[in-house]
């Protein structure tokens with residue numbers, strides 16, 4: 144019956160409607176829809192095209208997407224709606240208004256979980272880990288993570304592992320490079336450093352990325368591949384990647400294989416640690432997160448411990464969270480210093496005056512904070528609404544829509560940071576005595592580490608790590624950014640990598656100092 148009706152309709156179209164009529168009707172429909180979208184979006188917001196939504200604007204700006212989004216938010220007063228073309232919840236609003244961000248991340252936290260959209264795309268790699276979890280599953284991990292990471296024992300252990308890695312691996316590597324006059328991709332070196340560092344902190348294992356010759360490490364490669372393939376699901380129509388997943392082909396098959404390699408490594412590490420605990424009766428000599436949690440009772444059931452699956456997912460999430468963020472932050476920082484010699488001199492003076500005590504390097508702390516304002520390692524993030532809501536600036540959000548908060552644009556907003564908002568000026572974070580005063584800044588205006596109940600658990604760890612690396616490298620080496628390399632710009636990703644890396648040469652300071 145239905146097929147007969149379709150056939151009749153097609154015959155009617157064929158007999159009575161000319162192609163030119165169809166073209167005029169489509170153009171009229173297109174124009175009406177465009178006008179309606181124009182009227183319902185704020186002035187200055189990107190055009191939402193019929194059928195294609197925001198995609199034409201996005202594709203036109205793939206090469207400068209962060210700058211384009213920043214300008215569009217400034218033009219539209221800080222919030223505008225967006226729509227993709229393939230359903231599955233690909234619509235919502237984009238905002239850079241601190242009051243909206245506070246609403247999402249704190250005031251109405253319960254209405255804005257990470258949500259099923261995020262979870263579905265990361266489940267193969269992350270399982271139920273903290274980064275992928277909501278509700279009780281998230282709360283349990285959050286409690287465990289906060290208790291362990293803020294314990295004096297972990298803080299001492301982690302600054303020890305950071306120091307060992309800096310002096311034992313990173314500095315010797317840069318020394319040998321500088322002796323040979325060799326150039327290297329600074330971003331690659333820093334990514335290797337933070338991968339080894341987070342594996343040591345989370346699992347108590349040496350991943351070996353910084354070993355001699357900078358080898359290819361299968362676990363690190365599988366992790367990177369699994370992350371990239373999970374992220375590709377965000378820009379692929381769901382019917383495409385879900386069909387590939389059902390058939391087990393192409394990128395979906397590669398994702399399953401890469402995620403299996405990562406989870407296999409984590410499972411083996413957990414099993415070996417469990418065996419060690421059974422054999423020796425204690426893990427008291429180990430301070431990494433896995434060993435500490437394995438030795439701890441569940442907060443609500445003191446006679447039970449964490450399951451091996453919990454420990455596996457917890458550690459994988461930690462590696463994802465802590466692996467690339469601080470390395471990209473440092474890469475942008477070193478690049479900014481290379482073009483701001485005045486700031487570099489003040490950092491050097493601060494490092495020298497601190498005599499190795501990173502906690503008293505206040506100018507360095509301010510310079511890193513300022514660098515992340517301009518180049519936030521997580522440039523955009525999003526939450527998914529459970530129920531209809533209205534944001535503080537009056538924007539309506541419907542259930543299942545996403546609210547994307549644009550940290551990159553917030554850091555470059557004149558109304559938040561003043562007319563010199565595009566300048567790299569660490570002094571804006573210092574009080575009159577030169578002490579770091581950023582603690583008083585609203586985390587909803589500077590949302591680089593997220594804010595509210597899901598504030599980054601590794602913030603303190605990240606600063607310790609970044610300060611240790613920056614102080615050790617800058618005190619020993621002058622960094623020369625190689626001229627003539629591909630333009631320095633961000634890569635389109637959820638982490639703000641430099642698109643082509645950062646080719647540099649290191650020269651020992653005492654050899655080159657005048």
Ligand code: HEM
Nearest residue numbers: 464465468469472520521591592593597599600601604605
């Ligand atoms: C400069 C470095 C870092 C920056 C800018 C940063 C930023 C962030 C941001 C924006 C989030 C929220 C992500 C989201 O919910 O979608 C987050 C969460 C998190 N970060 Fe970091 N991070 C950094 C380093 C680290 C490190 C080194 C670790 C681990 C040692 C870490 C552990 C975590 C964890 C476990 C979460 C999840 C918290 C939760 O959902 O409750 N981060 N971080």
